[in-house]
Amino acid sequence: MPNSFSPSDPHQATSSSATLVPLEPSFIEVKEFDFFYGKKQALFDINLEIPDRQVTAFIGPSGCGKSTLLRNFNRMNELIPNVSHAGDITIHGTSIFDPSVEIIALRRRIGMVFQKSNPFPMSLYENVVYPLRITGQRQRAVLDETVERSLKAVVLWDEVKDRLHESALGLSGGQLQRLCIARAIASQPEILLMDEPCSALDPIATAKIEELIVELKKDFTIVIVTHSMHQASRISDLTAFFYLGKLIEFDQTNKIFTAPIQKQTEDYITGRFG
């Protein structure tokens, strides 16, 4: 049943292989960006260019604004009342705050993985195809193909292929987080945002997700918030260090961890604070 691909399927053309090929890689540019929760300023004059098909890590002590910046990329912060911003964020050169940009369409181009896995109370299958269902996709073949492709991409397919129609809630924490990643990439977004995706997992599950992230960067532009400097150094190409709402330093990961320019960065990565 899940293998019944139809040859005439229009989706087939864009993804003939088992891996996910986003339509176009993209990059994110943050320009003089300030962000406010009510009157409280959480981000100060952030300037940052995130390259495509690389893993960019955000590090810094808790409360420094990593999640706030990440959640601006898909405008999730707008769910919170009384927020405001100044400056701009562009994806592919287009401002995400442009009035012509539809927030729903923007979010469909950007997958997001949360700190706590958040499976919906439905079957594994329905979880993965949720982003397609809400666009009105009904073709069984397309849905089946998406499930298989997405679950294979997160290396979960073999573990769950016989129980796709059972509730997702019986999986282990690590499996659930991989399921959520599968769901986040099911509609073939360009960018994958991850906010401390491993912080609720044990080391083995964490290692699996880290492996997966390195694998996924072939196809996605990945931005990951992490509180673990080991994780940042293991999986990221670029690292941004934030402190008190300011971007202190942004560079190649190995440079940040071996020869940081700023004193604050050095203090942080050597564990002198935070």
Add this chain to the structure above:
Amino acid sequence: MEQRAEYNCELRTANCEPTSRSDVAGCFPRIDLLRIACFLAAVMIVATLGLMLYEILSKAWPAINTFGWRFIIRSEWQPNRDLYGVFPMVIGTLTSSLIALLLALPLGLAIAIFLSENFLPSSVRNAMRFIIDLLAAIPSVVYGLWGIFVIVPLIQKYGDMISHHWGSIPIFKGPAYGNSLLAASLVLTLMVLPTITSISRAALVAVPMVLREGSYALGATRWETIFHVLLPCAAQGIVAAAILGFGRAMGETMAVAMLIGNSQRWTLSLFSPSNTLSALLANQFAEADGLQINALMYAALLLIVMTLVINLVGELVLKKTQKSFGSH
């Protein structure tokens, strides 16, 4: 081992009652006297319930002996011939409560959705919540009066028109009396609305924020999120709300007794007078004697059993809801 995912810590801790008595004793080693007093109070409540059941059962016994279980399916209620059966009242109890539930559930759910999501500023939402909870504080007799002065005249005015056109459908059969199944059901609807709204709202609010965000982040609209994620998540709590609302409607007495028309014949027509077990008790007890008292006690026993079962089921569903949030 990978650890299981956990959501809602608040619900978790709320469920964390001390598992054994020694836990409590460990926290408060010196308050033995207080513990004994509390224990006695608890025993007294259970004892009172037991005594009440015993009293009702023993008073009902002659009627149980005389009529057996056929009491439930017999339709005559003739004190002058000492013939008693409560079939019309059982039907009336169930139908009036069911109609109230069918009307109050969609309405209550809509209000619950409105109050749990951020459609409105939270100050307005809190004010609305307060007003709805206030509905529960209005005395039953006031609802009854309101029904007599507002609902009954409306039914008298429009009921005949409706039964004139659709009278062939059993539920619209005329003639339209003011005091009727419909009048009682409409007032019951209002009376169970706070129960259904507040339990459903609690269930919706308890849906973890990460699930809402997860849905929005995938590009879902607010309504898609409500229908595909929030309502399914809260489904069990909503079912519990419906069951408890139904239980509340079944036991409701004063307003129903004032509005239902106290007919001893069973009916499916909304416009005909009907009766419920509780209204029967309220209307007849003062002048009852002899076997009639026993028959009324039998009816009371029946009502208690019905409401206890319904409430028990509702509470169990609610309990299960709270547990399941911790583990999925």
